[in-house]
Ligand code: NG6
């Protein structure tokens with residue numbers, strides 16, 4: 310019998326035994342309602358919508374935390390960040406917080422024969438406890454925790470150092486102009502966002518008044534490295550070119566690309582060709598820019614004829630925020646747009662808006678197109694799930710194999726999901742419980758409802774997805790049950 314004839318008798322699963330490529334596109338601060346396939350109308354995201362149309366769109370996909378560093382830590386290690394000290398939002402000169410000896414998602418895939426790469430925002434620290442010397446090769450980089458290739462920014466767009474780092478080396482560094490970074494003291498003689506506020510091209514609203522790089526105030530001070538500095542306007546082009554480069558260079562092997570977009574995080578500085586693409590000012594425009602980057606990846610997969618056997622997952626590290634520290638018109642121009650969709654709160658919040666994020670997957674060889682799924686899935690499960698899909702042997706402390714749910718073969722996801730924003734909350738079935746919290750109810754700076762109340766809050770998400778009515782007093786037995794479940798995970 311000819312091979313092709315034989316193949317036609319085999320179940321799809323076996324044909325796909327050729328390991329799929331995996332592309333994880335991780336937006337930064339993109340809210341559930343920020344994409345047109347989840348109902349946005351003030352911004353159009355045709356490329357993200359295409360993933361949904363050709364794949365599966367989840368209505369209950371969760372980031373592990375409501376801020377970046379802990380979500381990314383959990384995503385790559387399958388271990389809840391809150392189990393480890395020092396996994397909050399990191400400064401740009403922090404040491405690597407993933408122990409190179411601990412199992413990681415890229416490490417597991419690499420062992421299974423994948424070429425692994427990360428492009429974009431890292432924010433998990435670099436170097437050891439002695440601090441990073443930016444003028445030398447950095448040994449503890451993503452390449453120490455399972456990535457064959459890395460082309461990253463160390464922390465965030467609003468934190469120094471504002472340079473790209475490839476495989477542990479600052480790109481375009483002139484040895485005659487070495488880089489110095491400090492999160493404590495300014496460098497004498499250099500402008501700051503306070504001393505030169507009137508010259509800034511983007512003013513700050515809170516924080517972001519230390520070093521001035523590319524006319525924008527940042528968190529932290531830096532000196533030198535002039536030739537290596539990024540230009541915010543070009544960052545989306547820069548990173549998408551690197552993502553496409555990685556895909557091209559890996560096309561003959563199964564590969565895993567973790568493409569961590571900067572958009573729509575602050576500072577929101579779109580390339581001129583995206584300026585004015587929405588009526589929402591820069592925040593809307595950089596969502597269009599994020600979508601364009603997704604399109605660049607999809608186009609490369611099409612051109613290389615890799616799309617059929619590539620699992621593409623698009624999601625976000627935490628929910629949306631409007632004013633995150635720059636006067637970029639996001640509040641003024643928001644209009645009726647609902648960045649968190651139907652959910653309450655946003656980035657930094659224990660309410661659903663903090664962690665319930667766009668979660669969309671496409672794998673033409675395996676996933677039926679055009680599906681919507683209400684299965685509860687969390688990014689904590691990506692390591693085990695991706696490993697299972699790749700046929701990799703791996704175990705992670707908190708990660709479950711949810712491949713059946715991710716691939717749309719089952720509506721059954723997690724029974725419980727843990728949400729984290731300073732403290733923990735739990736969703737079990739359709740019940741959501743937030744324990745009593747002493748913290749502020751609302752962040753004055755970002756105007757976000759944080760989820761803290763002096764007494765416990767219970768919501769029935771099936772009737773009340775917007776968490777408007779606290780039914781804790783009416784259901785003491787549910788409160789006790791969820792409290793106990795939360796304690797058991799802790
Ligand atoms: C906050 C920053 C905010 C953002 C956030 C991290 C100030 C006042 N605010 O501390 O702008 O950078 O950290 O965002 O500095 S995250 O998406 O990387 O978690």
Ligand code: CA
Nearest residue numbers: 337338377626
């Ligand atoms: Ca983020």
